[in-house]
Amino acid sequence: MGDLPKGIEVTELHHMSMVQGVLGRNFAPEALVHSYRKSFNGFAVRLTKEEAKRVGGMDGIISMFESKRHKAQTTRSWDFIGFPQQVNRASLESDLIVGVIDYGIWPESHSFKDQGFGPPPRKWKGSCQNFTCNNKIVGAKYFVGHGFPIKDDIGSPRDTDGHGTHCASTAAGLG
Structure with a gap:
């Protein structure tokens, strides 16, 4: 309108x-x-x-x-784009928090291992629902959409089809 x-x-x-x-x-x-x-x-x-x-x-x-509704084209962007597995990271990332609104996240994915990450900034007050946060995933909540039911909705911020995990790992990087 x-x-x-x-x-x-x-x-x-x-x-x-x-x-x-x-x-x-x-x-x-x-x-x-x-x-x-x-x-x-x-x-x-x-x-x-x-x-x-x-x-x-x-x-x-x-x-x-x-x-x-669109289907994911890939769940392996890093390989799809052809980036090397090891990349030098900027020190500025230490206080950066990336927020992703999607269908969920799979915390056990290799993309979200927190090895080498320090704790989140002290001002951060996030928490994880249905799984334990680490130093890379510092918050995850489940929200019901505006009346658009999600097929096989499990009522959790856990990803069931790979799309949210793909988008979050692309946005936040592999670490």
């Missing part, structure tokens, strides 16, 4: 009323998956193709797109 309108407070109720205008009596509040209202004006909603066409024709709708 674009920028936030000036002088009008965008609320979830506003988005609900728009969706209800299309769905009518078939409207179930859980159809509205998420209402975006902080940095832009928009919402995520579950619709049939016909309902989506009707929403797309409403005044104020700038663009619409269907959510798509």
Whole structure:
């Protein structure tokens, strides 16, 4: 829906009323998956193709797109890119914490061994849920997404398909 309108407070109720205008009596509040209202004006909603066409024709709708799930292309980026196994690391990394939001992490992966790592910065207050942190993985929490169920969800920050482990090891490096 674009920028936030000036002088009008965008609320979830506003988005609900728009969706209800299309769905009518078939409207179930859980159809509205998420209402975006902080940095832009928009919402995520579950619709049939016909309902989506009707929403797309409403005044104020700038663009619409269907959510798509993508599969990981590789879980071995280091080898895929062709980097050597030993790389000189910068001393500046000692106080760096990389945050990754993904489907989980597999702490037993070789990528997350903490050999040679000092403790995390003292100001860090992270913790690990369902496994023990080390000096490389300094926090891991499980969060439920905005109504998009994950196949085979185990209710844990542990990775079940390799994607989160791949992304975290790529972002944070192999150490």
